[in-house]
Amino acid sequence: MSLPSRITINEEGPREGFQIEPGPIPTADKIALVDALSETGLTHIQVCSFVNPKKVPGMADADAIACGIKRKPGVQYTGLWLNEKGLDRAIANGCLDIIGKMSLTVSVEFLRQNQNVTHEENLALMRRLRDAYIDRNIPIDRVMVMSAFGCNFQGDVSPDDVLARVADLVEMAAERDMAIPMLSLADTMGWATPERIKRMLGAVRDRYPDLPLNLHLHDTRGLGIANAYAGLEMGVANFDTSVAGLGGCPFAGHKGAAGNVCTEDLVFMCEEMGIETGVDLDKLLDAALLAERIVGHPLPGMVKRGGSLSAKRKEIAA
Amino acid sequence: MSLPSRITINEEGPREGFQIEPGPIPTADKIALVDALSETGLTHIQVCSFVNPKKVPGMADADAIACGIKRKPGVQYTGLWLNEKGLDRAIANGCLDIIGKMSLTVSVEFLRQNQNVTHEENLALMRRLRDAYIDRNIPIDRVMVMSAFGCNFQGDVSPDDVLARVADLVEMAAERDMAIPMLSLADTMGWATPERIKRMLGAVRDRYPDLPLNLHLHDTRGLGIANAYAGLEMGVANFDTSVAGLGGCPFAGHKGAAGNVCTEDLVFMCEEMGIETGVDLDKLLDAALLAERIVGHPLPGMVKRGGSLSAKRKEIAA
Numbered sequence: 001m002s003l004p005s006r007i008t009i010n011e012e013g014p015r016e017g018f019q020i021e022p023g024p025i026p027t028a029d030k031i032a033l034v035d036a037l038s039e040t041g042l043t044h045i046q047v048c049s050f051v052n053p054k055k056v057p058g059m060a061d062a063d064a065i066a067c068g069i070k071r072k073p074g075v076q077y078t079g080l081w082l083n084e085k086g087l088d089r090a091i092a093n094g095c096l097d098i099i100g101k102m103s104l105t106v107s108v109e110f111l112r113q114n115q116n117v118t119h120e121e122n123l124a125l126m127r128r129l130r131d132a133y134i135d136r137n138i139p140i141d142r143v144m145v146m147s148a149f150g151c152n153f154q155g156d157v158s159p160d161d162v163l164a165r166v167a168d169l170v171e172m173a174a175e176r177d178m179a180i181p182m183l184s185l186a187d188t189m190g191w192a193t194p195e196r197i198k199r200m201l202g203a204v205r206d207r208y209p210d211l212p213l214n215l216h217l218h219d220t221r222g223l224g225i226a227n228a229y230a231g232l233e234m235g236v237a238n239f240d241t242s243v244a245g246l247g248g249c250p251f252a253g254h255k256g257a258a259g260n261v262c263t264e265d266l267v268f269m270c271e272e273m274g275i276e277t278g279v280d281l282d283k284l285l286d287a288a289l290l291a292e293r294i295v296g297h298p299l300p301g302m303v304k305r306g307g308s309l310s311a312k313r314k315e316i317a318a
Numbered sequence: 319m320s321l322p323s324r325i326t327i328n329e330e331g332p333r334e335g336f337q338i339e340p341g342p343i344p345t346a347d348k349i350a351l352v353d354a355l356s357e358t359g360l361t362h363i364q365v366c367s368f369v370n371p372k373k374v375p376g377m378a379d380a381d382a383i384a385c386g387i388k389r390k391p392g393v394q395y396t397g398l399w400l401n402e403k404g405l406d407r408a409i410a411n412g413c414l415d416i417i418g419k420m421s422l423t424v425s426v427e428f429l430r431q432n433q434n435v436t437h438e439e440n441l442a443l444m445r446r447l448r449d450a451y452i453d454r455n456i457p458i459d460r461v462m463v464m465s466a467f468g469c470n471f472q473g474d475v476s477p478d479d480v481l482a483r484v485a486d487l488v489e490m491a492a493e494r495d496m497a498i499p500m501l502s503l504a505d506t507m508g509w510a511t512p513e514r515i516k517r518m519l520g521a522v523r524d525r526y527p528d529l530p531l532n533l534h535l536h537d538t539r540g541l542g543i544a545n546a547y548a549g550l551e552m553g554v555a556n557f558d559t560s561v562a563g564l565g566g567c568p569f570a571g572h573k574g575a576a577g578n579v580c581t582e583d584l585v586f587m588c589e590e591m592g593i594e595t596g597v598d599l600d601k602l603l604d605a606a607l608l609a610e611r612i613v614g615h616p617l618p619g620m621v622k623r624g625g626s627l628s629a630k631r632k633e634i635a636a
Contacts, residue, residue, distance in 0.1 A: 003513075150627070155634045190624055194547050195321075195591040221627075222583040222620030226544040229512050258624065265540040273513040298616075302540030306508055306576065309468065309539075316473045 004237035006276040009263060010044040010214075011037055012240050013291065014065075015080055016247025016259050018058045019049060021295050027061045029294045031068040036287040037243060038072040041279040042263075047096060049080035050089040067095040082115065083125060084132055091136070100133035102126045102172065103144035103186075104165045107151035110188070127172060134176055142182040142214060143169040148200060150191020157191070159203035166204060182212045182238060187227065190220025190258065194230035201234045214238040217261045219245060219300065224261035225269060232275065241266050244288040245300035262301035264288050272309060281308050322555035324594040327581060328362040328532075329355055330558050331609065332383075333398055334565025334577050336376045337367060339613050345379045347612045349386040354605040355561060356390040359597040360581075365414060367398035368407040385413040400433065401443060402450055409454070418451035420444045420490065421462035421504075422483045425469035428506070445490060452494055460500040460532060461487040466518060468509025475509070477521035484522060500530045500556060505545065508538025508576065512548035519552045532556040535579045537563060537618065542579035543587060550593065559584050562606040563618035580619035582606050590627060599626050 014034050018025055030048075037045055047069060053060035062079065071077060076097045079090045091098055104126065105111045108119045117125065133140055145165045150157050166183060173180050185200060192200075201213060215231045217224045217239070228239060240260055247259025264284045267277045281303075288304040332352050336343055348366075355363055365387060371378035380397065389395060394415045397408045409416055422444065423429045426437045435443065451458055463483045468475050484501060491498050503518060510518075519531060533549045535542045535557070546557060558578055565577030582602045585595045599621075606622040 152630055153634065155631055191627060193587055193590045219620065220624040221586060222543055222580065222624070223587055225540060226547040226587065229544040229547060258620065262540065268539060269511055269541055269544065272511045302537065302576065306538040306540070309509060312470055313473055316471065 002235070003232050003273065003275055004235055005274075006278070007232070007237045007239060007270055008044065009042060009266070009277060009279065010046065010238070010240045011042045011243060011263055012046045012260055013037070013243035013246040013263065015046040015049050015059075016242045017244075017291065017295065018065075019051075019056050020247055020259075021058060023058050025058065025294060027064045027068065030061070030065050033243075033287065033291055033294060034065070034069045034077075036290050037284075038070065038075055040283040040287055041277075042284075043074060043278065044076045044078070046078050046080060050086035050093070051080070051082060062089075063093050063095075066093050069095075084128060087129065087132060098138050100129065100138045100140035101142055101144060102130055102140065102169060103146055103184075104168055105146040105188075106157050106161045106165055107147040107154040109153035110147050110151050113153060123168065123172070126169075127175075130172055130176060130178065134178065140178065140181070142184050143173070143180055144184040144186055144216070145169070146186045147188045147191075148185040149187045149196050150189065152189045159200055162200055163203060163207055166208070170208075180211065182214050183208070184214035184216050184238075184240070186216035186240075187218055188216075190218045190223075192217065192227045193223055194226050197227050197230040198234055201231065201236065205234070212238065214240065216240040219258040219261050224258075225265055228261050228266055229269065232270070232273075239266060243284070243301070244291040244304060246291055246295070258300065262288075262303075264301055264303045268303045268308060281310065320553070321550050321591065321593055322553055323592075324596070325550070325555045325557060325588055326362065327360060327584070327595060327597065328364065328556070328558045329360045329561060329581055330364045330578055331355070331561035331564040331581060333364040333367050333377075334560045335562075335609065335613065336383075337369075337374050338566045338577075339376060339564075341376050343376065343612060345382045345386065348379070348383050351561075351605065351609055351612060352383070352387045352395075354608050355602075356388065356393055358601040358605055359595075360602075361392060361596065362394045362396070364396050364398060368404040368411070369398070369400060380407075381411050381413075384408075384411050387413075402446060405447065405450060416456050418447065418456045418458035419460055419462060420448055420458065420487060421464055421502075422486055423464040423506075424475050424479045424483055425465040425472040427471035428465050428469050431471060441486065441490070444487075445493075448490055448494060448496065452496065458496065458499070460502050461491070461498050462502040462504055462534070463487070464504045465506045465509075466503040467505045467514050468507065470507045477518055480518055481521060481525060484526065488526075498529065500532050501526070502532035502534050502556075502558070504534035504558075505536055506534075508536045508541075510535065510545045511541055512544050515545050515548040516552055519549065519554065523552075530556065532558065534558040536566075537576040537579050542576075543583055546579050546584055547587065550588070550591075557584060561602070561619070562609040562622060564609055564613070576618065580606075580621075582619055582621045586621045586626060599628065 242260035560578035
């Protein structure tokens with residue numbers, strides 16, 4: 001495979017970050033970050049999640065965030081939900097783009113701890129969500145396999161484990177003649193290495209050669225950017241990322257759980273390798289610094305500290 | 319190229335970190351960190367630098383550190399020097415392994431700002447160091463090219479720029495029939511990307527197919543571990559690293575300059591990909607946490623937060 005010439009980034013920092021930060025973060029600050037991200041050239045921004053505010057108090061103001069942002073034409077603003085109730089709230093809110101996703105999890109133990117359901121119950125839930133999407137003319141943009149590279153509760157994951165979940169998703173879609181525009185593999189708990197990325201993507205691509213792939217990578221053990229590079233080497237052109245590295249999964253059973261691979265670090269790497277992202281790195285660095293000011297503590301992204309090379313090149317030329 | 323089956327790591331954290339930390343760090347703490355590293359399976363530890371204490375006050379106690387450590391058989395303990403005066407101090411100290419290096423820098427402007435010498439003066443200095451090594455029977459373990467991937471003062475670097483410096487070093491060695499055991503390319507200011515690593519290593523290997531290669535990577539813009547992976551893909555089996563990501567280059571003219579790629583994150587990645595390092599990751603994580611306690615602030619390495627997967631696998635099996 002050769003590197004893609006262009007990638008698309010799904011920014012999940014606002015949702016990821018505001019979900020896990022101890023806070024409370026003022027709603028106006030959450031909106032300000034989304035508005036700053038809107039000016040960077042990013043085209044997909046996940047703004048909030050419609051989840052139980054008792055479990056995720058940082059998202060109790062999801063409705064206010066969603067309706068407070070200044071929508072920029074050409075940008076898709078989405079929310080996250082885990083079940084029909086969340087979907088109903090997102091639709092009732094009315095301020096976001098309603099895009100469906102269906103996700104299954106390799107690790108049944110993670111599913112139990114994360115959502116307190118069995119794999120069979122999760123399959124049934126996803127079928128109900130699928131039907132809701134079809135009945136309400138809601139487009140889906142992807143199916144996802146969570147904990148696709150390993151799990152803190154269940155251990156290593158084989159390509160066959162992942163292929164079994166992908167087959168479940170393909171079957172579910174086929175039952176209602178639903179097309180699958182993209183498959184996302186999520187390294188929910190930071191078990192991926194570059195070689196595992198290649199092996200897993202290779203196995204999926206052997207079976208489903210025409211299915212576009214997304215990677216959702218967490219940086220829990222510091223390999224996020226190397227894993228993203230391995231994905232690029234496999235031709236992956238769609239990534240979930242988090243500005244400044246905001247976030248972490250509150251349900252990963254793991255106090256060291258980190259956020260997604262950092263948006264600006266990935267943009268920097270890609271642009272420096274000649275891969276277009278459509279994102280203005282300098283504006284994105286401003287947004288990353290804003291995120292840091294909002295949460296009030298250092299965030300992991302490195303380029304916001306080290307500075308862009310385009311800025312250095314300008315200094316040198318001047 | 320295929321991945322190497324085994325790599326060797328040169329631990330530079332103590333020297334890197336104690337050089338740049340505002341401190342003052344008690345000498346006993348510096349010694350305690352080296353002693354902890356000695357128990358991890360690391361075989362090459364750079365302990366201190368013999369540089370001007372007025373410029374680098376954190377290394378004013380270099381002699382006491384060098385003679386205070388508990389030497390473990392099989393481990394090479396080295397110091398850094400930049401000139402004959404430093405070499406004389408290291409020899410007079412008598413407690414370390416005296417191993418010579420010769421380094422040239424692609425960027426003449428960095429050389430001027432860093433050491434206040436011209437390229438020609440640096441060539442002359444290296445010839446004098448070379449002669450001192452030969453005259454005193456000091457083995458050399460490598461030659462280095464600094465700022466081999468780009469420079470904050472001079473900008474981008476081409477393979478031809480690097481090859482010109484390598485040719486200088488090869489010529490210098492040939493003049494005295496000195497063998498070159500290894501060539502190190504240093505990303506002194508964090509300009510490397512995985513693709514630049516591959517292009518540069520490819521160009522060097524085309525010209526010098528039998529010369530073993532080392533990478534000295536700084537994580538200033540967050541790509542350190544991805545660059546290391548690209549190096550592994552090119553068959554590089556020797557890396558300079560820094561425990562917990564300690565350090566940064568005080569002379570890089572850059573407040574965001576970061577330390578070397580983090581030792582335990584590289585060890586983690588390699589071991590999880592089946593590449594032997596000879597290092598006990600759990601002991602190394604203890605040393606990384608000790609480094610963090612010693613400096614009194616968070617250090618960048620991620621696995622010390624996220625935890626090793628071998629530990630997770632044991633928990634799951636239990």
